[in-house]
Amino acid sequence: MSTAPSLTELGSIESARAVHETMTLHRALDTRLATLQREGELPYFAPALGEEGAVVGAMAALEPTDWVFATARESRGALARGVSVEAFLAQVLGRAADHAMGRQAPGHYSSRAARFQASSGVVGAHLLHAVGVGWAARTQRSGEVALAFFGDGAAASEGFHNALNFAGVFRAQAVLVCRNNGSAAARGEAATETVAERAIAYGLASERVSGASVGAVRAAVARAAARARAGDGATLVEVVTTRLGEAGSDCPIARLRADLVAAGAWDDAAEAALTARVLASVDAALEAARAMRAPDxxxxxxxxxxxxxxxxxxxxxxxxxx
Amino acid sequence: MERTLNMVQAINDALRTEMRRDPRVVVLGEDVGKVGGVFRVTQGLYEEFGEDRVVDTPLSEGGIIGAAIGMALYGLVPVPEIQFADFIFPGYDQIVSELAKIRWRSGGEYAAKVVIRTPVGGGIRGGLYHSQSPESLFIHVAGLKVVCPSNPYDAKGLLLASIRDPDPVLFFEPKRVYRAAKGEVPEEDYVVELGRAKVVRAAQGAGKAVTVVAWGAMLYEALAAAEQVKKDKGIECDVIDLRTLWPVDVETITESVKKTGRLVVVHEAPRTCGFGAELVSLVCERALMHLEAPPVRVTGFDTPFPYALEMEYLPLAHRIAPEIVKTAEF
Known part of the structure; x- marks a missing residue:
């Protein structure tokens, strides 16, 4: 039986199963929270349905000591750092137990223990913070890498252009991951075909990968992180994603599952058990978070x-x- | 040992002192390294501390402050220089939306300790974009501290206190007196505590007196006006140098106003929503029944800063003195 490239890129069958589980949890949580937003329990929620491969694949490439800066749309990446669904939902519902004391809008998840930091609401501003961390890591001779997620719309922001320029000039130990679902291009907001090509102008390395393959995402981000750790500077990784249900969408979870099944490492019974476990954990965490007290x-x-x-x-x- | 230094030398001395003491302190900005800064405040630091700690950056204030925030998150203590306070606005979003809020929005888990040094004020023929005094735009933002020394001794002590303080600080340097203000500055390490104003001239006797509040370069104008009204009219003044603008030492001002019953606030920035408005409110809330006259603001006009007419725009002694007299004779 041949092993699909995605499984090789994820390191082992075991880690591929773990990535599959995190993506499944991510999907279940987003589905649930999007519903709560529609029903009015949440004022706001930014799902990443269909784009889980970009988020979870990038997280899988990092060391626990690496820094992550995420917008509201990639914050479920914290689940890959061991953050519990309950802790995440304490943030979403603005509870006192939230690490940030219920101060940021839903999904702007922050936890120092997880080395995970929420962006502000100003699009693109956080990219410079990752560059600053990666610059400091280099001057302090540390192997830490800072990764920042952003959407394709942010590639128009001043924060993006400043971050690329400073990352290039100071060879910051940073990886900038663009989750490009094509929405900015569809709105006519960019005159270039790709985001990755903008890296050339700033002297950065770049890669462009399909977000449908979580293994390819992990491999690209791992190469970028290795370059950063070796002192070879920052990389812009453009992950081309599609949103669930959109024409031509290609689901990263279904793809990885098919690879696992083909490798004889997954079956319908395992899937049914996982689905039941994940849904139950989201339900239980939601009930627990709802019962938590509001901040004083x-x-x-x-x-x-x-x-x-x-x-x-x-x-x-x-x-x-x- | 004491030496006579100007403000530029005193601030340089403070940076050098702290960089020797604390390896986390780094200086960054446009031409702060090899050139030593547009006003030479960072001269010699690059040679002593090297390119990792004294960093010439690209010309982008948003980039400088945003990257400094990241360095601070990592655990360094960046002291970026913005060449003129007028150029701080491309970095204003990073200061207001990010720097000021990081501790609060993370529930105290993250903090970004950054001290932004920048020259302020007019009177150097700098024109519209090299003369402004934007302090109230930062005082209004929760999470920032704002400092403005008037002399070399305070400049060194306040900068050392600012770098050692756990919160982000905007450190405004009054460039009109960068070299004109000279004074004794100890070689030793010392701090001037943040949040403490100083009564630099105290009213004598039991006659009519006026409290005059100023900071930065305008302190010297307030002192000149106080001398003038004493000579011309026998009016005495308490002149208060705020030194730290926020958190403000409202007790020192209130205590003085309770004695004099009269308040004149002087600042270069435009009047409307300038810091004078807040100071007058704070005093009225605490000492209204002690007031013998309406509080007065002597300020820049509500216009952009004029190049050719800067000596008319600035609230110099010749504009302050008549307001002190009017207040005393109300």
Whole structure:
């Protein structure tokens, strides 16, 4: 029995199964949260349905000590770092137990323990932060790499162009991963065919891979991370994705599953068991998160500064007067 | 040992002192390395600390501040220089949306310790885009501290305090007095605590007195005006140098106003929503019944900064003195 390239690129059957499970969980969570958003329980949610291969494939290429900067659309990448669904949903529902104390909009997930940082709402601004981390890692002679995700729309932002220029000039240990689902091009927002070709102008390496193959994504990001660690500078990795249900969409989960089945490492029974387990874990986590308490109103003034200054202590007295 | 230094030398001394003490401190910006900065504030640092710690960057303020935030997240303490405060606006989004909010939005898990140094103010024939005083645009943003020294001693001590403070700081350097203001500066390491104003001239006797609040280059104009009204009218002034603009030392101002009953605030920035508006509000909330006259703002006009008319635009002593007199005689 021949092994599909995607399984080789994922390292082993075991890691391929783990990636498949994370993508399945990602899909189930996004499906559920998109529904909650439509029903009005959530004010906002940015799903990545069909694009799980870009997110989970890139995460699978990193070391635990590498830094990740994600927008709301790639934040389920934190699941690959061992973040629990319950912890993730505490953020989405704005609960006190959230690492960020319920302060960011749903999906802007942040956790220091996971070396995972949420972008702000300003598109493209976080790319420079990854470059700064990767620049510091180089001057500190550390092997750490900073990876930042962004969508194709962000390739128009000033943050993107600044990040590419600074990454090139300072040979930052950074990997910039564009999840290109074609939406910006469809809106006529780019005059070049690819995002990757923009890297040339800034002296960066670049790769373009299909997001339908999670193995190809992992391999491309692993090459980029290795280049960064070797001191050869940053890489722009463009992952071409399709959104679920869109014409011509090519599902990375179905593809990997077919490869696993062909390798004799997966079957219908395993799939049914996984699906049931994942759905149950999302349900249970959602119930748990719903039952968690909201942040204490008095926590609002915490961490504006390292300590609460006098003027904020004064303002606190206005709380609870309704 | 003390030496007479100007502000440029004192700030350079502070940077050198801290870079020797703390290997995490790095300086970056346009021409800060080999050239030593547009005003030579970073002169000699590149030679002593090398290219990894004194970094010439591409010409992009958003890039400089955004990358500095990343370095700070990593654990370094970047001290970027923005050549003129007028050029800070391409980096304003990184300061307002990112730097100021990282600690808060991560629930205290992440912090970005960055001190942004930048020359401010007019009076150097710099014209529209080399003269502005944008301090209130940063004071308004939760999460930032804002500092503006008026003399070499404070400049060194406040910069060392700013770099050692855990929060991001905007460090505004009044370039009109970069070289004109000279004073004794110890060679030793010392800090001037943030958040403490200084009464640099105290009203004498029991006659009519006025509290005058200023900072940066305008402090010298306030002092000149105070001397003038004493000579001409026998009016006494408490002159307060704010030094740290935010968090502001409202107690020192209020304590003075409770004695004098009169307040004049001086700043170069345009009047509307300038920091003077906030200072007047803070004092009114705390000492309204002590006031003998309406508080007065002597400021730049609500116009862009004029090149040819800068000495008319700036709130110099000849504009401050009559306002002190009017307030005293109200």
């Amino acid at each position: 109103p008095r926590s609002m003034v915490d961490f504006v500064y390292a300590t609460v200054p006098a003027h904020l202590a004064d303002e606190l007295r206005e709380l609870g007067r309704r």
